[in-house]
Amino acid sequence: MPTTPTPNSLSSGATAPGQVLISAFFPFDINLEGVGTLVFGMARGLLAAGWRVRLLLPAGTRVPAGCEGVDAVHTYSGGVTGWLAYLRALRRHAQPGETVLWVENNPNMALLGSLALGAGRGCWYFYTPLQPASLVATLGWRLQAVAHALTKNALWSRLQNWRQRRCMVATQHQARQVERFHPAAVQVHPGVPLPVDWCRVSRDEARRRLGWDDRPVAGYLGHFAPAKGVPLLLRAFARLLAEDATSNSVLALAHSGRGRLAAADDARLEALRGAGRLREVGVTDPALFLAACDCVILPYPSGSIHHPPLVLIEAYAAATAVVTTDVGGIAELVVPGETGALVPPGDEDALAAAIRCLLADLPACHAQGRRGHALFQTRLSQTPFCAAVAEFLRQEERR
Numbered sequence: 001m002p003t004t005p006t007p008n009s010l011s012s013g014a015t016a017p018g019q020v021l022i023s024a025f026f027p028f029d030i031n032l033e034g035v036g037t038l039v040f041g042m043a044r045g046l047l048a049a050g051w052r053v054r055l056l057l058p059a060g061t062r063v064p065a066g067c068e069g070v071d072a073v074h075t076y077s078g079g080v081t082g083w084l085a086y087l088r089a090l091r092r093h094a095q096p097g098e099t100v101l102w103v104e105n106n107p108n109m110a111l112l113g114s115l116a117l118g119a120g121r122g123c124w125y126f127y128t129p130l131q132p133a134s135l136v137a138t139l140g141w142r143l144q145a146v147a148h149a150l151t152k153n154a155l156w157s158r159l160q161n162w163r164q165r166r167c168m169v170a171t172q173h174q175a176r177q178v179e180r181f182h183p184a185a186v187q188v189h190p191g192v193p194l195p196v197d198w199c200r201v202s203r204d205e206a207r208r209r210l211g212w213d214d215r216p217v218a219g220y221l222g223h224f225a226p227a228k229g230v231p232l233l234l235r236a237f238a239r240l241l242a243e244d245a246t247s248n249s250v251l252a253l254a255h256s257g258r259g260r261l262a263a264a265d266d267a268r269l270e271a272l273r274g275a276g277r278l279r280e281v282g283v284t285d286p287a288l289f290l291a292a293c294d295c296v297i298l299p300y301p302s303g304s305i306h307h308p309p310l311v312l313i314e315a316y317a318a319a320t321a322v323v324t325t326d327v328g329g330i331a332e333l334v335v336p337g338e339t340g341a342l343v344p345p346g347d348e349d350a351l352a353a354a355i356r357c358l359l360a361d362l363p364a365c366h367a368q369g370r371r372g373h374a375l376f377q378t379r380l381s382q383t384p385f386c387a388a389v390a391e392f393l394r395q396e397e398r399r
Helices: 034-048 082-093 107-117 135-139 143-151 172-179 203-210 230-243 263-274 286-292 310-317 348-360 362-380 382-398
Strands: 019-023 052-058 072-076 099-104 123-126 166-169 185-188 217-222 250-255 278-281 295-298 321-325 340-343
Touching: 019 034, 034 052, 034 099, 034 382, 052 082, 072 082, 082 107, 099 107, 099 382, 107 123, 123 382, 135 143, 166 172, 166 382, 172 185, 185 382, 203 286, 217 230, 217 286, 217 310, 217 348, 230 250, 230 263, 230 348, 250 286, 263 278, 286 310, 295 310, 295 348, 310 321, 310 362, 321 348, 321 362, 340 348, 348 362, 362 382
Parallel strands: 019 052, 019 099, 052 072, 099 123, 123 166, 166 185, 217 250, 217 295, 250 278, 295 321, 321 340
Antiparallel strands: none
16 A cells, blocks of 8 residues: 655654665756756755755756755756657666666656666656546647647556556555556655745735735636646636626736637637736746735646646645646645635536635635645645655665
């Protein structure tokens, strides 16, 4: 059965810290992606615990502040065929006796590490679940949906040998998937390596900096990719306004610039602009944006997204309640009525009702945000997360 380690201080443990190579395959720069937060947060936490840390990352990735103590950063070229360069880089840079921590998209990606260094070398952290072929029907016949349905299908994991593999995942949903392949061990830890003081601004101060008034705000931060569910959000918010003539709520969008909407959804955006109900922000400080919102909406149509969704944990860190969908392992991270709301995927009426309920009672909404912040501090932030990773690596070293 998967276990959830009990976090201690980062320096605890009977075994002295060793050397780790954190290795991540990605086709382009990871700085604006959740995998970047994972890799660099892990590096900072392990450096603080006394580990010698090296990184293997896609070329062009900028190593942020706090990782200056990394021994070496090795890179490989990205792109569609980047996995070949990744395998060559692994063989070239992995050192004998060094623990390798593969931070990979999903369990199928364990094959890359095995091809490069052998089945028994290192341990894995998987940040998205496997997906059925029906994902294409859910997200539509788009390139991203087809690619995810193919590359995340459980068939590729069934064809691999898992007996020596030790794995860490964020949700019990992921753990149940991996357990089917009978690995040596599966550990679960739901957090992300964000510092406990990641958000240092109050709601009032955040709104002042952004130039917002005091109207109730439902916010969305991220891509416009099909897996994010933005079209459902636009329909639900338009329904909310149409059904409640007294509402003065606004929708705030912090769009990363990636992904495009269909013409009908662009028309809904234009209608919200014309009605003065839309606040649009480009790439911005996520802590400032999320703190300024009364609630954050994450209407995922499937569980194919990052586990845990980084923006969900960031919203908790900013003391902002979350409305999201009951897909994958997301329900494990939201306490309905306590830290936000869960609705069925694709249910426009339920999503509109959940947003309306939170924005109609802002004191209760903000209380839920504070409870989410308390959950972040105690279970989901950098210290417990990195303590779990450090213990995970010590167990690998003792094998």
